[in-house]
Amino acid sequence: DAMVIQNPRYQVTQFGKPVTLSCSQTLNHNVMYWYQQKSSQAPKLLFHYYDKDFNNEADTPDNFQSRRPNTSFCFLDIRSPGLGDAAMYLCATSSIPEREEKLFFGSGTQLSVL
Amino acid sequence: SQKIEQNSEALNIQEGKTATLTCNYTNYSPAYLQWYRQDPGRGPVFLLLIRENEKEKRKERLKVTFDTTLKQSLFHITASQPADSATYLCALSRGSYIPTFGRGTSLIVHP
Numbered sequence: 164d165a166m167v168i169q170n171p172r173y174q175v176t177q178f179g180k181p182v183t184l185s186c187s188q189t190l191n192h193n194v195m196y197w198y199q200q201k202s203s204q205a206p207k208l209l210f211h212y213y214d215k216d217f218n219n220e221a222d223t224p225d226n227f228q229s230r231r232p233n234t235s236f237c238f239l240d241i242r243s244p245g246l247g248d249a250a251m252y253l254c255a256t257s258s259i260p261e262r263e264e265k266l267f268f269g270s271g272t273q274l275s276v277l
Numbered sequence: 278s279q280k281i282e283q284n285s286e287a288l289n290i291q292e293g294k295t296a297t298l299t300c301n302y303t304n305y306s307p308a309y310l311q312w313y314r315q316d317p318g319r320g321p322v323f324l325l326l327i328r329e330n331e332k333e334k335r336k337e338r339l340k341v342t343f344d345t346t347l348k349q350s351l352f353h354i355t356a357s358q359p360a361d362s363a364t365y366l367c368a369l370s371r372g373s374y375i376p377t378f379g380r381g382t383s384l385i386v387h388p
Binding site for chain 2: 167169194196198203204205206208211251253254255257259260264265266267268269270271273
């Protein structure tokens with residue numbers, strides 16, 4: 164089945180130690196998003212790629228970076244994780260333009276920072 | 278500032294009843310509104326999309342209404358089942374392809 168896959172499901176890192184989360188998709192969608200979601204809060208958009216064009220949200224800390232080497236893969240790099248970066252990180256895709264602009268999400272990566 | 282409000286208190290209902298969840302928004306003129314289901318520790322799953330010129334949309338046991346005058350969407354699940362227990366998120370888009378999500382409301386259906 165076509166889908167969005169995030170690895171790993173759970174990631175534990177140390178304070179200040181760089182970490183990379185990965186996302187792949189078999190949907191061939193042109194837009195990929197990274198959301199951060201803390202417990203009982205709304206998913207917060209960090210950035211997204213429209214094809215190869217990178218779009219950063221104004222309030223996304225510089226500590227967060229992203230790479231999209233090809234259509235299928237997207238990475239989230241956290242350069243120096245702090246305790247406040249512990250959260251669920253959600254990757255999503257959509258196909259634009261399309262009649263319905265729905266998002267397809269992966270299962271997420273739960274990040275813990277020790 | 279723009280706000281999306283969903284009830285932070287969990288909705289508890291008995292199996293077989295209709296669950297109604299509310300999404301209110303302020304300082305927003307959304308072109309369309311989406312509802313997603315999120316299970317604990319999982320990513321959201323798309324359920325329904327309704328556009329600003331549509332009053333109501335249905336899919337099986339689900340129904341969504343959209344009142345742009347009241348700035349409100351209602352999400353109904355008829356004949357609810359324990360398997361419907363989850364958090365339901367609404368998301369608004371103003372015409373760009375990027376939705377902004379609410380925090381969601383937890384629904385608990387008791388057998």
